[in-house]
Amino acid sequence: xxxxAVTAQSEDFSRWYNEIVYRADLAAPSPVxxxxxxKPYGYEVWEGIKAGLDRRIKETGHQNAYFxxxxxxxxxxxxxxxxxxxxxxxxVVTHAGGRELEEPLVVRPTSETVIGEAFSDWIQSYRDLxxxxxxxxxxxxxxxxxxxxxxxxxxxxxxxxxxxxxxDEAEExxxxxxxxxxxxxxxxxxxxxxxxxxxxxxxxxxxxxxxTIEAMMRDKRALQCGTSHNLGQNFAKAFDIRYLTEANTQxxxxxxxxxxxxRMVGAVVMTHGDDxxxxxxxxxxxxxxxIVPIYKRDAQRVAVMxxxxxxxEALTESxxxxxxDRREGxxxxxxxxDWEMRGVPVRAEIGPKDVENNNVVLARRDVLGxxxxxFVSQDGVVDAARDLLADIQRALLDDAxxxxxxxxxxxxxxDELRAVVEAGDWARSWxxxxxxxxxxxxxxxxxxxxxxxxxxxxGRGECVKTGKAAEKVALFAxxx
Amino acid sequence: xxxxAVTAQSEDFSRWYNEIVYRADLAAPSPVxxxxxxKPYGYEVWEGIKAGLDRRIKETGHQNAYFxxxxxxxxxxxxxxxxxxxxxxxxVVTHAGGRELEEPLVVRPTSETVIGEAFSDWIQSYRDLxxxxxxxxxxxxxxxxxxxxxxxxxxxxxxxxxxxxxxDEAEExxxxxxxxxxxxxxxxxxxxxxxxxxxxxxxxxxxxxxxTIEAMMRDKRALQCGTSHNLGQNFAKAFDIRYLTEANTQxxxxxxxxxxxxRMVGAVVMTHGDDxxxxxxxxxxxxxxxIVPIYKRDAQRVAVMxxxxxxxEALTESxxxxxxDRREGxxxxxxxxDWEMRGVPVRAEIGPKDVENNNVVLARRDVLGxxxxxFVSQDGVVDAARDLLADIQRALLDDAxxxxxxxxxxxxxxDELRAVVEAGDWARSWxxxxxxxxxxxxxxxxxxxxxxxxxxxxGRGECVKTGKAAEKVALFAxxx
Numbered sequence: 001x002x003x004x005a006v007t008a009q010s011e012d013f014s015r016w017y018n019e020i021v022y023r024a025d026l027a028a029p030s031p032v033x034x035x036x037x038x039k040p041y042g043y044e045v046w047e048g049i050k051a052g053l054d055r056r057i058k059e060t061g062h063q064n065a066y067f068x069x070x071x072x073x074x075x076x077x078x079x080x081x082x083x084x085x086x087x088x089x090x091x092v093v094t095h096a097g098g099r100e101l102e103e104p105l106v107v108r109p110t111s112e113t114v115i116g117e118a119f120s121d122w123i124q125s126y127r128d129l130x131x132x133x134x135x136x137x138x139x140x141x142x143x144x145x146x147x148x149x150x151x152x153x154x155x156x157x158x159x160x161x162x163x164x165x166x167x168d169e170a171e172e173x174x175x176x177x178x179x180x181x182x183x184x185x186x187x188x189x190x191x192x193x194x195x196x197x198x199x200x201x202x203x204x205x206x207x208x209x210x211x212t213i214e215a216m217m218r219d220k221r222a223l224q225c226g227t228s229h230n231l232g233q234n235f236a237k238a239f240d241i242r243y244l245t246e247a248n249t250q251x252x253x254x255x256x257x258x259x260x261x262x263r264m265v266g267a268v269v270m271t272h273g274d275d276x277x278x279x280x281x282x283x284x285x286x287x288x289x290x291i292v293p294i295y296k297r298d299a300q301r302v303a304v305m306x307x308x309x310x311x312x313e314a315l316t317e318s319x320x321x322x323x324x325d326r327r328e329g330x331x332x333x334x335x336x337x338d339w340e341m342r343g344v345p346v347r348a349e350i351g352p353k354d355v356e357n358n359n360v361v362l363a364r365r366d367v368l369g370x371x372x373x374x375f376v377s378q379d380g381v382v383d384a385a386r387d388l389l390a391d392i393q394r395a396l397l398d399d400a401x402x403x404x405x406x407x408x409x410x411x412x413x414x415d416e417l418r419a420v421v422e423a424g425d426w427a428r429s430w431x432x433x434x435x436x437x438x439x440x441x442x443x444x445x446x447x448x449x450x451x452x453x454x455x456x457x458x459g460r461g462e463c464v465k466t467g468k469a470a471e472k473v474a475l476f477a478x479x480x
Numbered sequence: 481x482x483x484x485a486v487t488a489q490s491e492d493f494s495r496w497y498n499e500i501v502y503r504a505d506l507a508a509p510s511p512v513x514x515x516x517x518x519k520p521y522g523y524e525v526w527e528g529i530k531a532g533l534d535r536r537i538k539e540t541g542h543q544n545a546y547f548x549x550x551x552x553x554x555x556x557x558x559x560x561x562x563x564x565x566x567x568x569x570x571x572v573v574t575h576a577g578g579r580e581l582e583e584p585l586v587v588r589p590t591s592e593t594v595i596g597e598a599f600s601d602w603i604q605s606y607r608d609l610x611x612x613x614x615x616x617x618x619x620x621x622x623x624x625x626x627x628x629x630x631x632x633x634x635x636x637x638x639x640x641x642x643x644x645x646x647x648d649e650a651e652e653x654x655x656x657x658x659x660x661x662x663x664x665x666x667x668x669x670x671x672x673x674x675x676x677x678x679x680x681x682x683x684x685x686x687x688x689x690x691x692t693i694e695a696m697m698r699d700k701r702a703l704q705c706g707t708s709h710n711l712g713q714n715f716a717k718a719f720d721i722r723y724l725t726e727a728n729t730q731x732x733x734x735x736x737x738x739x740x741x742x743r744m745v746g747a748v749v750m751t752h753g754d755d756x757x758x759x760x761x762x763x764x765x766x767x768x769x770x771i772v773p774i775y776k777r778d779a780q781r782v783a784v785m786x787x788x789x790x791x792x793e794a795l796t797e798s799x800x801x802x803x804x805d806r807r808e809g810x811x812x813x814x815x816x817x818d819w820e821m822r823g824v825p826v827r828a829e830i831g832p833k834d835v836e837n838n839n840v841v842l843a844r845r846d847v848l849g850x851x852x853x854x855f856v857s858q859d860g861v862v863d864a865a866r867d868l869l870a871d872i873q874r875a876l877l878d879d880a881x882x883x884x885x886x887x888x889x890x891x892x893x894x895d896e897l898r899a900v901v902e903a904g905d906w907a908r909s910w911x912x913x914x915x916x917x918x919x920x921x922x923x924x925x926x927x928x929x930x931x932x933x934x935x936x937x938x939g940r941g942e943c944v945k946t947g948k949a950a951e952k953v954a955l956f957a958x959x960x
Contacts (some may be wrong), residue, residue, distance in 0.1 A: 028598065031555070032548045032585065037598055040543035040613070047544065063520035064527065068512045069587075069618055069634050070571075075511070091550075091576040093587065096633075097622035098568050105512065107549075107573065107587075118508065118517055127807075133520070138549055138618065142577035153576075154549050327607075 006341060008275045013219035014147075020269055021148045024278045024342045034146035034153030041342070042149075042265055044286035046156065049264050050136070052188040052283075053158065056180045062132040062160060067114050069138075070105035075113040078238050089141040091153075107140040112206075112257060115161045116239030123163055123253060125244040130173070131163045149266030150223070150480050157261035163241060163253040167232070170254035171209075174230040177258040178211045181226035189264060190281035190397040191215045191271045192404055193225055194475065196451025201435050204257075208232030214450045214475070216404040217270035220424045222450045222477040225267050228258035271400050278343025279365055281396050282389040287323040289315055289385055290344040294332045294351035307355045311348065311381055318382045320389070340365060345392045346385060354378075366392050366399070408475070417464050417476060421447040426477040428453075430461030432470035441465060447476040486821060488755045493699035500749055501628045504758045504822045514626035514633030521822070522629075522745055524766035526636065529744050530616070532668040532763075533638065536660045542612040542640060547594050549618075550585035555593040558718050569621040571633075587620040592686075592737060595641045596719030603643060603733060605724040610653070611643045629746030630703070630960050637741035643721060643733040647712070650734035651689075654710040657738040658691045661706035669744065670761035670877040671695045671751045672884055673705055674955065676931025681915050684737075688712030694930045694955065696884040697750035700904045702930045702957040705747050708738035751880050758823025759845055761876050762869040767803040769795055769865055770824045774812045774831035787835045791828065791861055798862045800869070820845060825872045826865060834858075846872050846879070888955070897944050897956060901927040906957040908933075910941030912950035921945060927956040 006023070007016045021027050026042030038046065054064075070093060093105040108114070115133065123131060136158045146152050160177060164170040178195055185191040193213035203210040207229040215223050235241070236252040245251055272279040282288050291311060295304045308324055315322045323344075325335050332349070339347055349361040360381055364372035376384040411417040411427040420427040422445070431449065433441075442448050452472045463470040486503070487496045501507050506522030518526065534544075550573060573585040588594070595613065603611060616638045626632050640657060644650040658675055665671040673693035683690040687709040695703050715721070716732040725731055752759040762768050771791060775784045788804055795802045803824075805815050812829070819827055829841040840861055844852035856864040891897040891907040900907040902925070911929065913921075922928050932952045943950040 028601070030548045031552055031594065031597060032550045035548040035550065037548065038546040040545050043545050044543070046546075063524070065520050065523050066518040066526075066636065068510045068515040068517065069620065070512045070515065072511055088578050090578075091573050091585075093571050094574045095584075096571040097624070098570075104575075105571075114511070117511060121508070140549065144577070156546065 006275065006277055009218055009273070010275075016273070016275075017266075017270060018148065020273055020277055020341075021266075026265065026269070026278075027148050032153070034143060036148045036152055038156075038262070038265075041286055045265050045268060045280070045284050046262055048284040048286075049184065049188065049260075050158075053180070053184050053260060054136070056183065057134050057158070057160065060132075060176060060180060062134045062162075065133050065135055066137070067108075067111050067118065067135060069108055071108050071111075071114050073104045073106055075117060076106050078113060089143060091140045091142050108137070109139055109141045110257075110259070111135060111137070111139075111159055111161070112235060113239070116235050116241060116255075119161070119163050119253070119255070120239050120241045123241060123243050126165055126246055129163060129165045129243060129253065130169065132160075132173075133162065134158055134160045147266075147480075149269070150263055152262075155262050157259050160256070160258045162256045163236070164255070165243065165245070165251070165253070167254050170232075170256050171230050174209070174211060174228045174256045174258070177256070178213065178226075178228040181213050181228065181258070181260055184260070185213055185215065185225055185264075185267075186397065188281070188283045189268050189271075190283075190393055190400065191225065191267055192397060192401040194451065194453050194455075196453040196475070198227070198451055199438060199449040199474070201438050202449060204229045206231060206234050206238075208234065212451050214477075215267055215271060216400075216407060216426065216477075217267070217480070218273060218403070219270070220407050220426070220477075222426065222475075222479040223263070223267050223270065224450070224479065225264060226258070226260040229256060231255045231257060272396050273343070276337075276368065277341030279396060280343040280345060282345045282393045285343065285345050286321065287344050288321045288389055289323075289346045289348055290339045291322060291324045291348045291350065292332055292335045292339070293324070293326070294349055300352045303355045304350055304352060307350050307360075307378065311350070311360060311378065314382050315385060318386065320382070320385055336363075340368070346388055348381070348385075362388060364388065364392060366395050411464060411476075412462070414464050417441070417447075418445050421445045421476060421478065424478075426450070426475055427464075428473050428475055429464035430470035431465070431472060431474040432463035432468040433465045437465045441476065445476070446478050448479055450475045450477050450479060486755065486757050489698055489753070490755075496753070496755075497746075497750060498628065500753055500757055500821075501746075506745065506749070506758075507628050512633070514623060516628045516632055518636075518742065518745075521766055525745050525748060525760070525764050526742055528764040528766075529664065529668065529740075530638075533660070533664050533740060534616070536663065537614050537638070537640065540612075540656060540660060542614045542642075545613050545615055546617070547588075547591050547598065547615055549588055551588050551591075551594050553584045553586055555597060556586050558593060569623060571620045571622055588617070589619055589621045590737075590739070591615060591617070591619075591639055591641070592715060593719070596715050596721060596735075599641070599643050599733070599735070600719050600721045603721060603723050606645055606726055609643060609645045609723060609733065610649065612640075612653075613642065614638055614640045627746075627960075629749070630743055632742075635742050637739050640736070640738045642736045643716070644735070645723065645725070645731070645733070647734050650712075650736050651710050654689070654691060654708045654736045654738070657736070658693065658706075658708040661693050661708065661738070661740055664740070665693055665695065665705055665744075665747075666877065668761070668763045669748050669751075670763075670873055670880065671705065671747055672877060672881040674931065674933050674935075676933040676955070678707070678931055679918060679929040679954070681918050682929060684709045686711060686714050688714065692931050694957075695747055695751060696880075696887060696906065696957075697747070697960070698753060698883070699750070700887050700906070700957075702906065702955075702959040703743070703747050703750065704930070704959065705744060706738070706740040709736060711735045711737060752876050753823070756817075756848065757821030759876060760823040760825060762825045762873045765823065765825050766801065767824050768801045768869055769803075769826045769828055770819045771802060771804045771828045771830065772812055772815045772819070773804070773806070774829055780832040783835045784830055784832060787830050787840075787858065791830070791840060791858065794862050795865060798866065800862070800865055816843075820848070826868055828861070828865075842868060844868065844872060846875050891944060891956075892942070894944050897921070897927075898925050901925045901956060901958065904958075906930070906955055908953050908955055909944035910950035911945070911952060911954040912943035912948040913945045917945045921956065925956070926958050928959055930955045930957050930959060
């Protein structure tokens with residue numbers, strides 16, 4: 001499987017990505033256009049992301065529910081701006097149970113409309129607020145150009161939908177969930193994301209404000225990793241979500257929605273991967289430690305496998321996810337390469353000499369070669385592995401952050417902005433342009449406003465495009 | 481919400497069921513025919529079932545993966561018997577991305593075919609076997625008559641799919657997963673299921689053998705709670721799933737599949753519910769303990785709520801799921817009824833006197849009235865609640881088992897069988913009939929063979945329909 005070297009990132013990043021996704025066994029192609037099969041090794045990464053996010057969603061007071069896959073076509077059409085955003089991407093069921101349906105059913109591209117309708121039923125008075133619902137589900141958007149995990153016709157996600165009594169409370173919720181996403185990205189996936197607000201043009205269809213976490217991939221392209229929308233009263237008005245106030249008046253609710261998808265698996269690959277393959281952050285790695293037994297003769301085998309089994313048990317009992325590579329007929333060298341390609345954070349090697357000396361070699365995936373190797377006493381392997389995994393988790397984050405910071409440039413003129421973007425970096429520039437100005441930058445440079453980052457220099461500057469006084473800097477980058 | 485009494489089970493069981501499902505807030509009707517919205521209270525019961533089952537699936541060596549929602553129509557048609565079983569129930573996407581598709585896409589009614597195709601790619605040699613895959617997903621079957629949780633057009637489930645090198649290994653797997661299902665049903669859901677084999681007529685389309693766990697609901701109807709299929713080489717031949725043996729020959733694999741669905745939520749309702757409403761087994765209850773504060777004057781309120789908060793913290797820290805009913809303007813009596821209807825296993829009441837005496841009243845849902853109440857010192861509440869929850873879990877199982885055993889009757893003649901079934905009970909009878917005989921019994925009595933239970937009396941008997949020598953007894957019952 002990994003006998004051939006992986007394409008270098010510098011040679012062809014996109015090819016590198018596809019190779020890694022399939023060769024590391026994260027996914028397999030599927031017979032349906034634009035869809036992938038998420039294989040166990042990839043699905044476990046998603047399960048890790050999901051578990052951490054689900055815990056945080058519940059800790060912040062939300063409850064999970066499940067809404068139907070199908071949406072009556074008439075629902076979708078109720079929110080004009082929303083339908084415009086989605087209609088070219090819809091998959092439609094026209095036949096069911098052997099006959100044509102009276103009203104076609106849309107396969108949900110998101111559940112805003114069906115949940116909006118339910119909220120309108122469920123919410124009567126201020127006592128029912130806030131209503132804090134989350135759903136884990138599959139959704140379908142018939143995209144023209146697809147890439148495994150990053151953009152697929154069907155994908156998995158969670159979508160949060162909440163209703164509140166005031167604008168401020170909805171805004172607070174929207175920002176809280178952005179923080180939750182950032183916390184998952186930074187602390188579980190080791191992806192140093194930038195929090196910010198989207199421009200009008202990049203907003204979710206129908207939203208009042210859209211917030212985003214943006215990450216820099218190893219090819220320096222931006223990847224939007226999660227978004228949180230303050231929907232104002234737009235959806236509440238379209239779906240008649242009203243409540244009786246304490247003062248006995250009828251008011252429209254203020255709603256939010258926020259989503260994070262299997263795209264995060266792609267983000268992990270493209271943030272940490274190198275020319276050898278994947279590098280998985282320990283918190284999400286299906287196997288945190290892989291044990292490769294080394295022996296030549298059968299007599300050695302018994303002693304080595306005994307030690308291996310002891311180590312496996314000790315590590316497993318301490319809660320570390322371990323895999324023993326028992327494959328016969330493959331050399332240790334082949335196995336080393338294979339697990340490097342598949343991004344296992346720590347490799348443990350045990351040979352006959354190690355058995356004699358009560359040693360084990362631990363090798364870091366993030367520091368290749370001698371530098372990343374250490375001899376550890378077998379009795380101390382649990383502590384050593386635990387420390388090493390924590391180190392690697394931190395190192396991957398630091399590494400990604402250093403890479404990112406080295407590739408964001410301040411650009412104070414349009415020429416500079418163009419030069420920065422052309423070099424592949426992100427430009428940080430003062431901005432007070434119109435939608436048309438933003439479109440012009442996009443047409444000219446291929447870069448879009450990723451966000452107005454929350455972290456602002458302060459003061460005012462001169463808009464890089466219009467020269468007008470600007471109150472905020474924006475980040476410009478080419479994006480996935 | 482629960483001001484009106486619930487319909488008595490004896491009056492109209494089906495109406496009782498629907499009332500409980502909606503009034504206990506397990507589900508809400510949806511705008512799509514035959515689909516429900518699973519509300520948080522119902523979804524948490526499902527999450528409990530899912531967590532216990534997922535753990536067992538992984539402990540037995542299976543890995544989760546995710547396959548596409550859509551299946552090309554041509555795939556479905558590849559296994560003739562299989563398509564016959566499903567074709568009238570299919571929902572079909574004919575349009576996507578604004579145009580008509582060249583090949584319609586079927587929304588998966590089960591993933592046998594797409595997983596079969598994938599297995600055919602992934603399996604090369606005996607080294608790749610066994611392949612043990614599970615998927616958590618939504619599926620769609622356009623059923624004519626639907627009922628919340630029991631039979632809905634869309635439902636949630638897990639489907640396991642495995643491939644093996646021999647018939648015996650596949651058979652062992654099929655039986656192992658039936659044991660896993662029974663373990664979940666008995667130990668988590670407190671549902672005493674009967675394990676057995678389905679008759680030819682009731683087999684899964686394309687299977688060689690289908691095993692089932694069958695439960696008796698409170699109206700004495702049978703509910704199939706989970707099935708495990710030994711598919712023989714049928715699917716392997718249809719999808720060309722072959723492997724290279726150690727002896728270097730090509731052989732077809734032996735495959736299995738097994739599924740358990742959100743129907744289990746309905747099984748919990750109908751196994752344990754009574755005329756007051758739901759009774760949830762503690763292991764699956766979203767709230768295991770509900771605390772109802774009791775006070776009249778504001779001065780009392782402060783002291784009571786202080787004690788309530790202390791109890792809540794102590795219980796939560798010990799891992800018990802607690803809810804405090806803080807609703808203003810509702811009497812304690814209203815709240816008692818409401819939580820009884822919603823099936824919370826233990827209610828804790830605290831009033832001003834309890835605060836004075838450092839007491840709390842714990843009331844069991846499964847033993848109503850004085851008998852189920854006890855005064856407990858506030859300092860001992862964690863231990864008392866834990867013991868009580870374990871007791872209730874056991875009591876619900878015992879209760880359901882006693883009910884079931886009281887309603888299974890041995891019937892040694894066809895007349896007896898008809899009388900037993902007519903009385904609503906299950907008949908256990910020797911059986912050696914043909915498919916036509918089985919159909920005749922069904923037409924005449926409305927009862928089907930639920931299974932040939934694994935637990936057999938031994939020896940031989942006379943077939944209840946044909947008089948032929950029979951080696952097995954079958955269970956006959958009306959079923960959902």
